[in-house]
Amino acid sequence: MSxxxxxxxxxxxxxxxxxxxxxxxEWVVTVDHKRLGIxxxxxxxxxxxxxxxxxxxxxxQLAAAGKTVVxxxxxxxxxxxxxxxxxxxxxxPIVFGxxxxxxxxxxxxxxxxxxxxxxxxxxxxxxxxxLLYFSFLGGDGLYGAGSAPDVGWFAYAPxxxxxxxxxxxxxxxxxxxxxxxxxxxxxxxxxxxxxxxxRCRGMTLGRMPLYVxxxxxxxxxxxxxxxPLSAAQIMLLLDRFLGAHxxxxxxxxxxxxxxxxxWFFGHPEVYIxxxxxxxxxxxxxxxxxxxxxxxxxxxxxxSLAIGFLAMTVWAHHMFAVGMGAPLNSAFAASTMLIAxxxxxxxxxxxxxxxxxxxxxxxxxxxxxxxxxxxxxxxxTGIILSVVPFNWQLTDSYFVVAHxxxxxxxxxxxxxFGAIYYWFPKATxxxxxxxxxxxxxxxxxxxxxxxxxxMHWAGMLGMPRRIYTYPADRGxxxxxxxxxxxxxxxxxxxxxxxxxxxxxxxxxxxxGNDPWDAWTLEWATASPPPAYNFETVPIxxxxxxxxxxxxxxxxxxxxx
Amino acid sequence: xxxxxxxxxPSTPSIFAPASTPAFAIRDxxxxxxxxxxxxxxxxxxxxxxxxxxxxxxxxxxxRDPPQVxxxxxxxxxxxxxxxxxxxxxxxxxxxxxxxxxxxxxxxxAVEVTVVGNQWWWExxxxxxxxxxxxxxxxxxxxxxxxxxxxxxxxSADVIHSFWIPQLAGKTDLVPGKTNRMxxxxxxxxxxxxxxxxxxxxxxxxxxxxxxxxxxxxxxRWVAAQRAAAADDPAVRAGRDVxxxxxxxxxxxxxxxxxxxxxxxxxxxxxxxxxxGAGVAANTxxxxxxxxxxxxxxxxxxxMPAMKLSxxxxxxxxxxxxxxx
Numbered sequence: 024m025s026x027x028x029x030x031x032x033x034x035x036x037x038x039x040x041x042x043x044x045x046x047x048x049e050w051v052v053t054v055d056h057k058r059l060g061i062x063x064x065x066x067x068x069x070x071x072x073x074x075x076x077x078x079x080x081x082x083x084q085l086a087a088a089g090k091t092v093v094x095x096x097x098x099x100x101x102x103x104x105x106x107x108x109x110x111x112x113x114x115x116p117i118v119f120g121x122x123x124x125x126x127x128x129x130x131x132x133x134x135x136x137x138x139x140x141x142x143x144x145x146x147x148x149x150x151x152x153x154l155l156y157f158s159f160l161g162g163d164g165l166y167g168a169g170s171a172p173d174v175g176w177f178a179y180a181p182x183x184x185x186x187x188x189x190x191x192x193x194x195x196x197x198x199x200x201x202x203x204x205x206x207x208x209x210x211x212x213x214x215x216x217x218x219x220x221x222r223c224r225g226m227t228l229g230r231m232p233l234y235v236x237x238x239x240x241x242x243x244x245x246x247x248x249x250x251p252l253s254a255a256q257i258m259l260l261l262d263r264f265l266g267a268h269x270x271x272x273x274x275x276x277x278x279x280x281x282x283x284x285x286w287f288f289g290h291p292e293v294y295i296x297x298x299x300x301x302x303x304x305x306x307x308x309x310x311x312x313x314x315x316x317x318x319x320x321x322x323x324x325x326s327l328a329i330g331f332l333a334m335t336v337w338a339h340h341m342f343a344v345g346m347g348a349p350l351n352s353a354f355a356a357s358t359m360l361i362a363x364x365x366x367x368x369x370x371x372x373x374x375x376x377x378x379x380x381x382x383x384x385x386x387x388x389x390x391x392x393x394x395x396x397x398x399x400x401x402x403t404g405i406i407l408s409v410v411p412f413n414w415q416l417t418d419s420y421f422v423v424a425h426x427x428x429x430x431x432x433x434x435x436x437x438x439f440g441a442i443y444y445w446f447p448k449a450t451x452x453x454x455x456x457x458x459x460x461x462x463x464x465x466x467x468x469x470x471x472x473x474x475x476x477m478h479w480a481g482m483l484g485m486p487r488r489i490y491t492y493p494a495d496r497g498x499x500x501x502x503x504x505x506x507x508x509x510x511x512x513x514x515x516x517x518x519x520x521x522x523x524x525x526x527x528x529x530x531x532x533x534g535n536d537p538w539d540a541w542t543l544e545w546a547t548a549s550p551p552p553a554y555n556f557e558t559v560p561i562x563x564x565x566x567x568x569x570x571x572x573x574x575x576x577x578x579x580x581x582x
Numbered sequence: 583x584x585x586x587x588x589x590x591x592p593s594t595p596s597i598f599a600p601a602s603t604p605a606f607a608i609r610d611x612x613x614x615x616x617x618x619x620x621x622x623x624x625x626x627x628x629x630x631x632x633x634x635x636x637x638x639x640x641x642x643x644x645x646r647d648p649p650q651v652x653x654x655x656x657x658x659x660x661x662x663x664x665x666x667x668x669x670x671x672x673x674x675x676x677x678x679x680x681x682x683x684x685x686x687x688x689x690x691x692a693v694e695v696t697v698v699g700n701q702w703w704w705e706x707x708x709x710x711x712x713x714x715x716x717x718x719x720x721x722x723x724x725x726x727x728x729x730x731x732x733x734x735x736x737x738s739a740d741v742i743h744s745f746w747i748p749q750l751a752g753k754t755d756l757v758p759g760k761t762n763r764m765x766x767x768x769x770x771x772x773x774x775x776x777x778x779x780x781x782x783x784x785x786x787x788x789x790x791x792x793x794x795x796x797x798x799x800x801x802x803r804w805v806a807a808q809r810a811a812a813a814d815d816p817a818v819r820a821g822r823d824v825x826x827x828x829x830x831x832x833x834x835x836x837x838x839x840x841x842x843x844x845x846x847x848x849x850x851x852x853x854x855x856x857x858x859g860a861g862v863a864a865n866t867x868x869x870x871x872x873x874x875x876x877x878x879x880x881x882x883x884x885x886m887p888a889m890k891l892s893x894x895x896x897x898x899x900x901x902x903x904x905x906x907x
Binding site for chain 1: 604608622650675746780
């Protein structure tokens with residue numbers, strides 16, 4: 024029995040060209056997990072570009088003291104929209120888009136457990152995204168004040184109360200995130216159900232690819248972490264429209280309670296975005312090192328530990344709020360503890376590379392940069408967990424540097440790597456390696472130019488979210504360097520877009536398995552047929568394709 | 583630049599140039615933490631670089647897969663236990679510092695200050711001394727033999743703000759409906775700059791703050807000057823009448839006049855302050871005139887409205903205000 028489909032050169036065969044409208048209709052009504060996955064990722068990348076433009080304008084404004092590129096009103100909208108967009112409209116849809124595409128293929132299933140719920144999740148997200156951006160036009164509201172939201176992506180109470188945020192801009196933020204939240208929870212439930220009940224024969228939990236394991240953890244964290252945010256947003260709606268007083272401090276409401284609700288979502292959220300990055304490199308590093316992942320059970324255990332601990336660290340965003348010494352100590356402890364499973368993962372990836380034959384294709388370049396940058400992010404995370412040190416650094420540019428090392432240096436780098444890695448599966452064509460290397464090096468240089476100096480700016484006392492700063496503070500130099508990194512990043516992203524456009528038409532044909540990989544998605548055609556697998560595969564180990572390629576030395580006995 | 587001279591501020595509020603005890607302690611702790619993470623970085627990054635260089639595919643590679651190593655429980659155990667030990671050390675040290683800083687007992691000689699955050703300025707009250715001022719906190723220097731620390735009660739009148747003077751102490755938030763406490767124990771006279779560190783709306787960036795640390799006798803003189811009654815120069819009576827007859831008094835207080843508003847800064851000794859609008863401009867008569875005419879020109883979004891005064895009213899009012907030393 025072979026689980027490898029013949030290399031069908033489908034794109035070369037004469038295909039009946041349907042009209043544009045018909046094809047558009049097919050995409051809009053689809054419930055195919057692969058098409059929804061692609062739509063998630065493409066829409067997410069679109070929002071990523073928009074949020075990147077917003078960030079570039081902010082960097083221009085901050086390049087020197089006292090610049091007047093944008094007004095304070097516009098600057099506050101820019102950082103609010105940048106943060107909200109990157110987290111909810113770029114980060115979440117891209118990682119869930121990948122999961123949509125890959126999880127059924129990796130576990131040998133023909134679709135997600137609830138295909139229509141899946142379509143609902145996508146359209147809820149897209150509607151929320153469009154609603155959020157409609158605020159630029161519609162945010163004036165009945166009171167004629169405000170436009171896009173300007174209260175920060177964390178929307179701290181009581182700044183969001185009617186008294187301080189008239190007009191409807193805050194309501195756009197609130198309602199669009201609420202809608203997206205329902206979609207994301209639906210997709211997470213779908214992923215959990217699929218992973219638990221739709222695995223092919225032989226695919227025990229202990230044989231699932233690490234990607235699937237980690238996305239299971241991510242889906243679990245989402246189901247627990249997102250509803251509290253939705254609940255808080257409904258309370259905020261009641262405050263703003265029906266005169267409730269949950270967060271209205273003038274009437275005895277609690278500003279700190281919003282922070283607890285928000286970060287009870289917001290910190291798992293960091294891991295909801297980061298663990299998919301871990302998941303992707305856990306697939307790429309072994310394939311490009313030509314070695315099995317080192318310590319599979321330990322990596323799974325570490326992922327579960329991260330999932331549990333991630334629910335216990337939220338108040339480390341609130342060390343300056345005045346929670347008192349015992350609570351501050353407790354959250355310092357949980358925050359430091361979560362560094363241990365995270366460290367274990369880094370060690371296991373490096374151990375996988377150790378003794379390998381590392382092939383530096385573009386996905387591996389991004390994975391290696393991820394290792395260094397995420398190491399920095401983890402270590403600045405340790406620094407921030409030391410509460411007294413945190414009192415100096417929280418809400419300063421050091422924190423901006425830290426979480427951009429996490430979310431760009433960690434997540435965006437792995438997403439780029441993952442796009443180079445799985446693009447051939449989704450489209451049947453490889454991305455250009457030459458353009459890929461340009462993309463990689465420009466992005467590494469630009470990213471580090473922008474975000475390394477921010478550590479210094481923060482330690483020199485520069486707070487976050489300021490639209491300008493006095494000239495005598497000694498922050499100009501570091502801000503100028505940070506801004507100079509922006510053109511490099513823009514160039515890198517433009518090259519990436521060119522690469523995608525060119526490779527879609529003229530890229531080298533990929534075949535089923537261009538990277539000589541080991542998981543089930545490489546056993547079917549590229550792109551896979553709507554039903555994924557002609558015959559549902561049967562697996563006997565963690566690396567079914569390794570077993571096929573090395574019948575003399577299958578994985579099974581080693582596990 | 584002129585602003586810096588007006589304030590006499592050290593140019594950069596670096597957390598590594600502390601001048602007060604909590605900031606000293608945090609700097610010492612930070613050196614320990616930085617040493618630990620630098621050590622970890624060197625080891626992990628070193629091994630990673632080694633693996634990348636040593637095990638890269640070389641030209642002439644036979645294309646065969648290397649030996650497959652599935653894992654090792656001993657190695658996994660080692661790199662779980664060692665980080666755990668580091669975490670224990672770090673946690674115990676951190677806890678000691680947390681309790682030492684948060685549970686510092688108040689001494690009888692301590693100066694009591696209440697700072698109230700407003701969009702976008704700081705009200706500063708000395709309840710025991712009967713002084714109300716704004717945006718520029720004045721405290722006595724403290725020496726080890728006879729410490730006179732300053733204990734600061736933090737409150738907010740509207741949204742959340744955060745009090746941060748990096749060279750004196752870490753941040754503490756000013757949360758509406760909640761009272762927070764912090765303290766400083768400055769050892770070197772001078773003026774230290776900082777600003778609001780929690781996003782508080784449109785002019786978050788324009789909510790600057792200075793702390794001036796005085797030698798003991800100088801601080802006493804400052805206190806005496808602040809407690810004095812407001813100047814009442816008959817030569818500027820016309821301006822005083824403008825102040826009392828237009829809306830100024832709804833928001834501002836000048837002790838001894840009908841003005842007793844509480845929404846804006848107390849102006850009793852306005853000209854003793856170095857800046858206007860919470861640090862956005864030097865407090866010169868020209869700037870003051872521009873501010874009274876239309877605050878939004880110096881600080882877009884400032885809560886104080888343009889009063890639409892005639893030129894004569896403006897001249898008179900500014901002439902009166904500059905006498906409030």
